Amino acid sequence: MQPADRDGAQADEPIETTPARFGALTRRGALLGIGAVAGVAAVDVGGFAYAGGWLGSSGPDDLTPPRFADRFEQVYGRHDGFRRNHAKGLSATGTFDSTGAGAAVCRAAVFRAGSVGVVGRFSLGGGLPDQSDKPDTVRGLALLFDVGGGQQWRTAMINFPVFTDSTPEGFYERMLASKPRPDTGKPDPQKLAAFLDRHPETVAAMKVIKQLPPSAGFADSSFHGLNAFWFTNSAGASVPVRWSVVPQAAGGAAAPPISVGKDYLFDDLIRVLAQRPLTWRLVLTIGEPGDPTNDATKPWPASRRTIEAGSITITAVQTEEAGNARDVNFDPTVLPDGITASDDPLLAARSAVYARSFSRRAEEPKSPSEVNVRQVLS
Template identity: 50%
Template sequence: MSLLTDLTGAPPGTTTRALILRLSAIGAVLAGTAGAFAYAGGWLSPGALTPSRVINRFEDVNGRHPGFRRNHAKGMCVAGTFAASGAGARVSRAGVFVQGRVTPVEGRVALAGGQPYAADAETTVRSLALRFRLPDGEEWRTGMNDIPVFPVRTPEAFAEQLLAAKPDPATGRPEPERLRAFYAAHPESAAAAALIRARTVTAGFADGTYRSLNAFRFVAADGRATPVRFAYLPERDAAPATDARSPGADRNFLFDDLAAALRREPLRWRLVVTLGQPGDPTDDATTPWPVDRETIDAGTLTLTGATPEAPGNCRDINFDPLVLPDGIAPSDDPLLSARSAAYSQSFTRRAGEATLPSAVTRTPNHGAAL
């Protein structure tokens, strides 16, 4: 048996023509694979937006901060449980909604933006990301923000907006002309920005409302699909932020307040699922749905503790919004697959880099533990 035969796995007696055909087939597979990599890497389309280019854009705008998330870089881990009310089972067969089921949850609260050591500011967008571990090995990963709508409709607009909002090194602020041009080209973003500016900014993480912004599809036991958006509403009354707070005394005051509140008592949020009607946009996170839509109170999230980011905890979770259990499916929102691809690229880069401790770990007035 020749070396060639060994390599191709051809049985003895195979003709030369058959061998050539077989080798050509292998060559075609290899070429196809190389082509797929070239396509995914954007080498075949220098103008196309690839996950790698999106993450390069974050690094261009924010600088490189090895080991940190390229967005929502400053964060802290939280943990608790989700207790299902049973009402969600009407629209989703996901195990997490079975009446009485209590699912362990690991999560991360964070501030939007790519600066891991920025001082906390009340107006910075706050986020809550959660990973539910279902008994049969399924997971539901989700990330939500405390704003009413998302500022852009498409991944391309997201990348454009990042650049338009890049601070001018001379002033430390975005160039107004660039922002004006962006909003002129994207009226949907101008409308969304007005809604975001008009929101009530609450005092901290503990009384924030965290919204999916993207639509998903809940799938019931009988296969019926319902478009949904969902939000976690705080049990606490929301207290509007006051201007009196100054980050001067504690650059991590938002995180420290939450950690202190969780040391005193558990904090609770209700998961409220809004059911979309035909015609409600599922592919446009800049547009709110009508306020009169039916909602379902699907259960209670209880957070019981906070921990600084460290190897092996929430720091190393990729809260990919497309990791979904049976009973929850993506919508046609183009942001969802872009998020999944960009988070994966961000995760791959940060996982391979040496990192400094999180700013939240280094807060002087944390005491011994969060």
């Protein structure tokens, strides 16, 4: 028997990822109530049947969602009310205008020509809600497409072209191996080297990531879903897909940051959006036989067919607070009919750990967000 974790569950007991407690139907039912984001905290655990074989085990050293959530706290400290990862963020709202071209590969209503509302969140990777903005820190864009009929499509993307880890275990280990030492502020070189020796896939991914330097800010950044999903069209044909959002203005000279200081990336975004909306193209990349669907560290060949599915226009941002994207769990396995999760082991882990992070933060006292729209615009 394991000691009870701080969520009050036994670390080795089956948790909310088990179908018995949150089967697909129950979960879909829970989602029905949250077309409007307000009040989602109570129901939006998003915890899910999609255990994918990762979480059913019970050995003393097995990786479980509470242990994963604890690892974020071990590395970043505990910050009540904030996400365990991507803690620093800004809520956003806008629309998705579908070209209709995505319907060739996916029967989801969101790909029919037309427009739906989106709720988004811009973020920086890591569990520190008040970290200083830096160009190299991973940037996130999460989106919730409200596709109607009780269905939603949620995705959490980053500005890296591949992910650093192919398995949840790799991510879990890497976080500790790259934890800054209090005396140097840098990771312990021996621990990091030992990790990289054991994880050549991370070394290879980091090479790919370094080839694509980060853009100046959020507004001119692409964001990538990285995990593969299966898309099924109305004729029943399925293809593997990865998606990205690409800034419509991409290609021109990147505007230099206009803000200075700790929150300059977010402040710039707030200032630009006060002047004009920002648009990203949603690009679907269609995999071919042999393209890995279970390894987000490996890029697919650049020659793959792409589909311009539409454009996402962010019209406004809001300081994180009750009722906006602060209270959404951007679980990437919340998908409309026509999209299903692939065999990528990260997806099951993401769903389970996001749910654990969400349920912890939903119960904790809240502090104001570091990023404050009114202060920036005053």
